Amino acid sequence: MSRRPRLHIPHPPARPGEDPDFSYVEISPAGSVARPDPTARLRDIERSLAFEMIRVLDDNNVATGPWDPLLDPADLQIGLRHMLTTRLFDERMQRMQRQGRISFYMKSLGEEAVSVAQCMALEPSDMLFPSYRNQGLQITRGRNLVDLMCQCLSNSADMCKGRQMPIMYHWARGNIFSISGNLTTQFPQAVGWAMAAAIKGEDDIASAWIGEGASAEADFHHAMTFASVYKPPVILNIVNNQWAISTFQGFAGGENRPFAARGPGYGFPGVRVDGNDFLAVYAVTRWAAERARRGVGATLIEHVTYRADAHSTSDDPSRYRPKEEWKAWPLGDPVERLKNHMIAEGYWSEAEHEALIAELIEHVSECWEEALTYGTMTDGPQLDKNELFEDVFKDMPRHLIDQREQLRALEDD
Amino acid sequence: MAQMNMIQALNSAMNLMMARDPDVIIIGQDVGYFGGVFRATDGLQRQYGEHRVIDAPIAEGGIVGSAIGMGVNGLRPIVEIQFADYIYPGYDQLASELAKLRYRTAGDFFSPLTIRTPCGGGIRGGQTHSQSPEGIFTHVAGLKVVMPSNPYDAKGMLITAIEDDDPVIFFEPKRIYNGPFDGDPDKPAVPWSSHPKGEVPEEYYTIPLGRAEITREGSDLTVLCYGTMVHVCEAAAKAAEVDAEIVDVRSMVPLDVDTIRSSVEKTGRCVIAHEATRFSGFGAELAATVQEECFYSLEAPILRVTGWDTPYPHAFEWEYFPGQARLIAAFEKVLEAA
Numbered sequence: 001m002s003r004r005p006r007l008h009i010p011h012p013p014a015r016p017g018e019d020p021d022f023s024y025v026e027i028s029p030a031g032s033v034a035r036p037d038p039t040a041r042l043r044d045i046e047r048s049l050a051f052e053m054i055r056v057l058d059d060n061n062v063a064t065g066p067w068d069p070l071l072d073p074a075d076l077q078i079g080l081r082h083m084l085t086t087r088l089f090d091e092r093m094q095r096m097q098r099q100g101r102i103s104f105y106m107k108s109l110g111e112e113a114v115s116v117a118q119c120m121a122l123e124p125s126d127m128l129f130p131s132y133r134n135q136g137l138q139i140t141r142g143r144n145l146v147d148l149m150c151q152c153l154s155n156s157a158d159m160c161k162g163r164q165m166p167i168m169y170h171w172a173r174g175n176i177f178s179i180s181g182n183l184t185t186q187f188p189q190a191v192g193w194a195m196a197a198a199i200k201g202e203d204d205i206a207s208a209w210i211g212e213g214a215s216a217e218a219d220f221h222h223a224m225t226f227a228s229v230y231k232p233p234v235i236l237n238i239v240n241n242q243w244a245i246s247t248f249q250g251f252a253g254g255e256n257r258p259f260a261a262r263g264p265g266y267g268f269p270g271v272r273v274d275g276n277d278f279l280a281v282y283a284v285t286r287w288a289a290e291r292a293r294r295g296v297g298a299t300l301i302e303h304v305t306y307r308a309d310a311h312s313t314s315d316d317p318s319r320y321r322p323k324e325e326w327k328a329w330p331l332g333d334p335v336e337r338l339k340n341h342m343i344a345e346g347y348w349s350e351a352e353h354e355a356l357i358a359e360l361i362e363h364v365s366e367c368w369e370e371a372l373t374y375g376t377m378t379d380g381p382q383l384d385k386n387e388l389f390e391d392v393f394k395d396m397p398r399h400l401i402d403q404r405e406q407l408r409a410l411e412d413d
Numbered sequence: 414m415a416q417m418n419m420i421q422a423l424n425s426a427m428n429l430m431m432a433r434d435p436d437v438i439i440i441g442q443d444v445g446y447f448g449g450v451f452r453a454t455d456g457l458q459r460q461y462g463e464h465r466v467i468d469a470p471i472a473e474g475g476i477v478g479s480a481i482g483m484g485v486n487g488l489r490p491i492v493e494i495q496f497a498d499y500i501y502p503g504y505d506q507l508a509s510e511l512a513k514l515r516y517r518t519a520g521d522f523f524s525p526l527t528i529r530t531p532c533g534g535g536i537r538g539g540q541t542h543s544q545s546p547e548g549i550f551t552h553v554a555g556l557k558v559v560m561p562s563n564p565y566d567a568k569g570m571l572i573t574a575i576e577d578d579d580p581v582i583f584f585e586p587k588r589i590y591n592g593p594f595d596g597d598p599d600k601p602a603v604p605w606s607s608h609p610k611g612e613v614p615e616e617y618y619t620i621p622l623g624r625a626e627i628t629r630e631g632s633d634l635t636v637l638c639y640g641t642m643v644h645v646c647e648a649a650a651k652a653a654e655v656d657a658e659i660v661d662v663r664s665m666v667p668l669d670v671d672t673i674r675s676s677v678e679k680t681g682r683c684v685i686a687h688e689a690t691r692f693s694g695f696g697a698e699l700a701a702t703v704q705e706e707c708f709y710s711l712e713a714p715i716l717r718v719t720g721w722d723t724p725y726p727h728a729f730e731w732e733y734f735p736g737q738a739r740l741i742a743a744f745e746k747v748l749e750a751a
Contacts (some may be wrong), residue, residue, distance in 0.1 A: 161519040172521040182509045192482025222475030391520045393576045397667035
């Protein structure tokens with residue numbers, strides 16, 4: 001018998017120079033998946049929710065089927081506005097990074113619906129535990145773009161006081177937790193936050209996001225186990241955007257089963273949703289939130305989407321995937337799909353859309369100009385260097401007071 | 414005043430704090446129905462319910478991670494990690510998340526965890542039930558790290574740790590849970606009832622973190638130690654008839670530099686003792702501090718007596734353990750130096 005190696009190394013369907021191939025993405029027709037009662041027995045619902053794909057918008061941009069959330073036109077306009085704001089904010093910040101004004105940036109191009117639709121489907125008092133590509137949550141919760149820009153600039157108005165890389169926002173008043181560069185750590189934290197809500201008898205729920213690549217971290221499994229054991233009011237989201245920097249989703253185990261199918265493995269539903277379908281993401285979130293609020297337990301949601309741009313400003317995706325891959329992505333662009341739906345329904349027009357884009361570009365520019373008045377890393381108002389020693393502990397211990405004095409002495413020289 | 418061993422003192426501290434503050438909860442493996450493998454949480458679930466004394470899955474990373482989230486949501490969790498040797502799966506959550514949360518959010522978020530964990534050897538625990546990993550945590554900015562050496566301190570320091578809004582890693586030297594230990598395993602066990610620090614008030618009291626205590630005054634040399642080693646060092650000084658000043662460091666972060674400095678300035682000689690391995694251990698930090706603060710008072714090189722730089726063995730436990738013989742040799746050497 002030959003002793004050939006039998007190690008399986010996953011390969012993406014296409015590398016640079018090859019034709020994009022998304023035949024591996026299994027897509028259900030819009031409206032084809034039943035919407036079960038949120039209290040239904042897992043064994044009766046697990047297969048269709050995890051292995052099919054919940055979609056509301058069909059190929060003609062018509063909302064169809066039992067998951068249609070029947071949103072008011074006004075809500076759709078708000079959703080479209082938030083997604084466009086997110087996209088235009090991203091574009092501007094990426095450009096500012098290219099010009100050397102900020103050190104780093106990460107866009108969420110193509111994934112805007114995941115954050116915006118889910119945030120709109122939750123209550124303002126629900127606690128959000130974002131990953132690094134969820135700026136849409138901040139925007140949907142009403143955060144001033146100036147605050148986000150000041151964080152990216154590490155300037156005198158930076159909420160983090162210059163202690164975090166760009167995009168690592170937090171917003172205590174807006175109930176949005178701090179972003180960590182160590183992936184998936186927020187998953188068990190969100191579960192714990194929800195356990196505390198349950199212990200205290202409060203109605204708020206938690207929702208957390210990770211990418212599909214980060215589902216390989218131990219903390220994913222910690223969160224799933226604790227969510228299974230204690231049934232806390234939490235929604236756990238995997239944003240499957242196909243790529244973790246250069247590593248395609250097969251390296252996180254996505255070749256074998258949908259990520260959503262991990263939910264039933266732990267004893268609660270996993271729901272696979274078209275992440276570029278604003279209405280489907282909204283509807284699925286409402287279903288999961290109802291389970292949480294009624295004390296039924298946790299829900300895992302896999303948002304099937306595509307990371308349309310680089311991982312960050314530090315990598316060039318044309319080095320590891322076909323340059324035009326996004327154009328072949330079978331689930332389209334969430335902004336275009338919602339826009340076309342609204343136009344088809346008569347709620348919206350191309351002219352209004354263009355006017356909105358112009359308004360938002362102007363708004364983003366005004367915010368950038370205001371942000372600059374708080375300084376950049378090199379010019380204008382600056383953070384106080386003594387603050388470097390604050391907030392390590394609630395009260396500054398002796399050794400940090402000494403070290404602060406040493407820094408001061410250097411500056412006085 | 415009541416007589417308590419360390420377990421009873423810790424239990425008393427947690428019981429008092431759970432009664433005073435409904436936000437205090439306990440989570441850990443076997444802490445609930447069973448009351449903990451060392452019985453530290455005995456009876457607390459019966460008294461406060463299973464929503465406040467929570468049995469956890471065997472997943473230290475999940476225990477710490479979820480407790481951080483509970484703390485962010487207004488609770489004041491006490492986490493029990495069953496053995497300090499098991500703490501490493503929770504290390505990312507402790508070192509990257511818990512320790513840094515207040516800093517990275519400029520004070521907008523924090524999580525006031527107390528992590529209790531039994532440490533140290535001398536119980537035939539081998540390498541997975543004997544470790545003293547305090548130095549791994551003292552190196553992380555944002556964590557307070559303490560280790561009491563007796564029931565009275567254990568109770569007062571645990572109450573302070575629970576009330577502290579900063580995260581505290583609270584190491585419990587399990588060899589002395591039931592009584593002080595002088596380093597000689599062949600001697601009959603001594604109960605805490607025979608030791609003055611076994612007298613523990615039933616009621617609430619606190620001991621501030623960041624304060625060392627001189628457990629024996631002396632003039633020949635200073636011994637810096639903590640946990641089980643406090644008792645071993647006291648016994649070694651007595652056996653060697655050395656007038657040693659024993660400083661129970663108690664709190665590694667923050668560190669009581671003033672007490673250490675004034676003692677070494679007085680004696681001019683310093684031995685540092687801990688059970689943990691030597692290389693890059695907390696003793697190195699103590700030695701560097703003494704060198705920086707007291708160089709012109711020193712009459713001899715600073716010596717360290719520690720566990721060997723090997724894993725904690727099962728068979729040769731007492732060869733590994735930094736016992737009286739090695740301490741006495743160090744005392745003699747530091748006293749001989751000109």
